[in-house]
Amino acid sequence: MSVETNVVLYDAETAAALDYAPDGILQHLKTGSYTFETGATLPEIVLGYETWGTLNADASNAVLIAHALTGDSHVARGASTEPGWWDGFVGPGKTVDTDKYFVVAANMVGGCSGSTGPASLDPDGVPWGSRFPFTTIKDSVRLEARLADELGIAAWHTVLGGSMGGARALEWAVEFPERVRNCVVVAASAESSAEQIAFAQAQTAAIKLDPEFAGGDYYANELIPSAGLGIARRIAHITYRTATELDVRFGRMPQGDELPVSSPGLDRGRYQVESYLDHQASKLVGRFDANSYLVLTEALMSHDIARGHESIEAALARLAEVNVLVAAVDSDRLYWPEQSERLAALLPNPCKVQYITSPIGHDGFLTDIEQLGDALGERVFVREPDIQADAG
Amino acid sequence: MSVETNVVLYDAETAAALDYAPDGILQHLKTGSYTFETGATLPEIVLGYETWGTLNADASNAVLIAHALTGDSHVARGASTEPGWWDGFVGPGKTVDTDKYFVVAANMVGGCSGSTGPASLDPDGVPWGSRFPFTTIKDSVRLEARLADELGIAAWHTVLGGSMGGARALEWAVEFPERVRNCVVVAASAESSAEQIAFAQAQTAAIKLDPEFAGGDYYANELIPSAGLGIARRIAHITYRTATELDVRFGRMPQGDELPVSSPGLDRGRYQVESYLDHQASKLVGRFDANSYLVLTEALMSHDIARGHESIEAALARLAEVNVLVAAVDSDRLYWPEQSERLAALLPNPCKVQYITSPIGHDGFLTDIEQLGDALGERVFVREPDIQADAG
Numbered sequence: 001m002s003v004e005t006n007v008v009l010y011d012a013e014t015a016a017a018l019d020y021a022p023d024g025i026l027q028h029l030k031t032g033s034y035t036f037e038t039g040a041t042l043p044e045i046v047l048g049y050e051t052w053g054t055l056n057a058d059a060s061n062a063v064l065i066a067h068a069l070t071g072d073s074h075v076a077r078g079a080s081t082e083p084g085w086w087d088g089f090v091g092p093g094k095t096v097d098t099d100k101y102f103v104v105a106a107n108m109v110g111g112c113s114g115s116t117g118p119a120s121l122d123p124d125g126v127p128w129g130s131r132f133p134f135t136t137i138k139d140s141v142r143l144e145a146r147l148a149d150e151l152g153i154a155a156w157h158t159v160l161g162g163s164m165g166g167a168r169a170l171e172w173a174v175e176f177p178e179r180v181r182n183c184v185v186v187a188a189s190a191e192s193s194a195e196q197i198a199f200a201q202a203q204t205a206a207i208k209l210d211p212e213f214a215g216g217d218y219y220a221n222e223l224i225p226s227a228g229l230g231i232a233r234r235i236a237h238i239t240y241r242t243a244t245e246l247d248v249r250f251g252r253m254p255q256g257d258e259l260p261v262s263s264p265g266l267d268r269g270r271y272q273v274e275s276y277l278d279h280q281a282s283k284l285v286g287r288f289d290a291n292s293y294l295v296l297t298e299a300l301m302s303h304d305i306a307r308g309h310e311s312i313e314a315a316l317a318r319l320a321e322v323n324v325l326v327a328a329v330d331s332d333r334l335y336w337p338e339q340s341e342r343l344a345a346l347l348p349n350p351c352k353v354q355y356i357t358s359p360i361g362h363d364g365f366l367t368d369i370e371q372l373g374d375a376l377g378e379r380v381f382v383r384e385p386d387i388q389a390d391a392g
Numbered sequence: 393m394s395v396e397t398n399v400v401l402y403d404a405e406t407a408a409a410l411d412y413a414p415d416g417i418l419q420h421l422k423t424g425s426y427t428f429e430t431g432a433t434l435p436e437i438v439l440g441y442e443t444w445g446t447l448n449a450d451a452s453n454a455v456l457i458a459h460a461l462t463g464d465s466h467v468a469r470g471a472s473t474e475p476g477w478w479d480g481f482v483g484p485g486k487t488v489d490t491d492k493y494f495v496v497a498a499n500m501v502g503g504c505s506g507s508t509g510p511a512s513l514d515p516d517g518v519p520w521g522s523r524f525p526f527t528t529i530k531d532s533v534r535l536e537a538r539l540a541d542e543l544g545i546a547a548w549h550t551v552l553g554g555s556m557g558g559a560r561a562l563e564w565a566v567e568f569p570e571r572v573r574n575c576v577v578v579a580a581s582a583e584s585s586a587e588q589i590a591f592a593q594a595q596t597a598a599i600k601l602d603p604e605f606a607g608g609d610y611y612a613n614e615l616i617p618s619a620g621l622g623i624a625r626r627i628a629h630i631t632y633r634t635a636t637e638l639d640v641r642f643g644r645m646p647q648g649d650e651l652p653v654s655s656p657g658l659d660r661g662r663y664q665v666e667s668y669l670d671h672q673a674s675k676l677v678g679r680f681d682a683n684s685y686l687v688l689t690e691a692l693m694s695h696d697i698a699r700g701h702e703s704i705e706a707a708l709a710r711l712a713e714v715n716v717l718v719a720a721v722d723s724d725r726l727y728w729p730e731q732s733e734r735l736a737a738l739l740p741n742p743c744k745v746q747y748i749t750s751p752i753g754h755d756g757f758l759t760d761i762e763q764l765g766d767a768l769g770e771r772v773f774v775r776e777p778d779i780q781a782d783a784g
Contacts, residue, residue, distance in 0.1 A: 040656030194638035194665040201666045202626045211603045234594045246586035261694045264432030264525045273586040274593045302653045
């Protein structure tokens with residue numbers, strides 16, 4: 001009998017009332033006081049996280065999956081009613097097989113999906129807002145190390161992530177090489193590039209320009225900076241796709257019966273591609289906090305595994321004992337394949353970059369991750385006796 | 393004796409007092425009332441324009457140069473004190489030789505450099521602002537046809553432009569094929585693509601989000617929408633360059649002694665690439681009106697030579713007697729070379745695309761236009777007896 005036939009789906013309320021954690025249900029860990037890389041201290045950081053499967057006796061089967069910029073810990077549906085963002089990739093019998101591995105995903109500090117972030121309350125009950133500290137990828141990793149401690153995981157079998165999650169996976173291996181046996185870095189790089197910084201700057205500027213942003217302290221107000229966050233998302237989303245994909249899907253078609261060129265004023269109808277981006281913007285605004293977008297975008301801009309080391313090469317030299325798999329989307333024009341090639345070449349054990357073939361660009365790391373199944377099966381999730389889960 | 397040794401430089405005030413037009417000095421033509429493509433009518437459209445050289449007796453040596461989105465009519469210095477934006481390309485003895493050709497450049501309607509635009513006053517002395525009509529490339533061309541009439545130019549020897557100027561050059565040939573003998577389209581396409589529309593949408597949204605935009609009627613206010621226009625420019629400028637160029641020039645270097653990752657808050661120092669884009673934004677804000685940016689960006693989004701025809705092919709079929717030269721920048725990632733190739737292939741007389749080789753992307757049409765010198769010399773500015781200027 002497969003695990004799936006026995007699965008019970010929980011809504012959030014029911015799950016919260018349980019005294020155990022089913023797969024894919026949000027849990028919280030109080031990690032205590034934390035001093036960020038740039039020096040600020042918060043009295044309490046809570047990490048929201050989810051798990052799937054069972055940790056084996058020697059804790060050798062733990063896999064950490066790191067989400068991307070606006071992702072969250074809900075990688076796979078598990079016992080929850082909500083689909084996960086990598087459902088086809090993570091689950092019983094899937095590439096990341098939750099029958100064998102104990103999978104953990106934590107929400108990034110600074111985010112808005114269960115971990116402490118700008119919308120969280122300070123000890124006086126006031127949202128941190130503009131006072132939330134500058135956060136880095138290293139901060140996220142160091143806090144996740146506390147989660148690993150709590151879960152009894154001395155070393156991860158694998159840390160794995162795409163986009164900003166790839167940056168986190170790599171930073172995990174650099175920060176704690178003795179705690180990472182395999183590291184899978186998809187559509188990410190050793191450091192954010194000038195162009196990535198440039199696109200990010202325009203996005204954060206759009207959020208700050210929104211009059212409802214109120215300097216970051218808008219939580220008590222009636223309105224939130226939806227328009228600014230929406231513009232940020234539009235810019236980002238274009239960079240997540242390719243010109244070709246947008247042209248094939250939308251071209252210059254008008255949206256429904258709207259007329260982009262007919263009104264004598266600027267109140268014209270929209271092109272399909274505008275409506276599509278309006279929809280992307282609106283979806284994000286409905287599920288993501290503008291301050292978190294700002295904080296996490298800044299964290300991504302700050303991504304540089306060389307910080308605190310002499311050079312990228314020196315940082316990567318720490319990975320001599322880590323099995324690293326670097327993957328890229330061939331049409332990615334935000335995290336250029338050249339960046340992945342450079343990372344792979346600079347590793348102490350240089351590796352061949354695995355390619356996801358997709359016409360859609362960066363988002364291929366979400367839509368086509370299963371193309372990495374064979375490579376991961378051969379190089380990472382090999383059938384070792386010691387990684388069989390005890391239960392299952 | 394070359395023309396340049398006799399040149400007298402004029403400042404704007406002196407030039408305005410003259411009763412003749414030296415090279416490269418802004419002149420104005422009242423074209424009368426005009427009904428825009430989308431139906432709105434303004435009682436008077438003034439076109440600002442400049443000329444270089446002398447029209448010959450049979451008016452066969454007239455060249456129209458069309459500027460790009462935030463360009464203007466000041467293509468070459470001429471007798472003015474200000475350098476032109478194509479000085480190395482247009483002038484006495486240059487590729488576009490003003491000793492032989494009578495060169496004309498008009499500012500686009502809707503702009504802010506001498507032609508009627510949103511900042512111009514209505515008959516009651518109030519700026520048009522939000523009431524300025526939706527403007528298309530076709531409107532610009534139709535008004536320039538009035539200028540050609542006034543100057544006694546029945547047909548242009550050549551219409552030539554890059555980027556949005558390339559769109560105008562092409563639209564000129566489609567709209568008035570009998571008035572264009574040669575058409576040079578650089579780094580432009582037959583229609584704006586989904587991606588170009590998408591990037592443009594984010595830009596116009598940023599301008600409209602600026603609280604100082606005031607719906608477009610900000611001219612009487614103390615503040616203008618600088619921040620919104622600045623974000624628009626940042627987005628646009630990134631698309632005008634390449635990731636490689638930005639990385640080689642700036643990488644992750646901090647600006648001066650600023651510290652991008654050190655402040656515990658979001659008041660951090662900048663990366664060089666941010667400072668560079670701040671500078672680009674600030675320069676544009678100092679010389680360009682936000683409403684004009686909006687109107688002209690909308691015009692570019694509307695670019696589609698097929699509008700009013702059955703198809704792109706049907707529109708281009710009108711160019712059977714026009715000698716068309718299509719050129720692209722090999723690294724352009726806003727006006728993709730594929731778009732130029734498509735245009736060239738769809739012409740009634742398909743042509744080989746001429747390439748500007750540059751690592752910097754779209755802006756290569758400005759910085760490296762002289763690479764087209766040979767192709768233009770061979771295919772457009774051939775030494776025909778009938779195109780010698782009478783004077784000079």
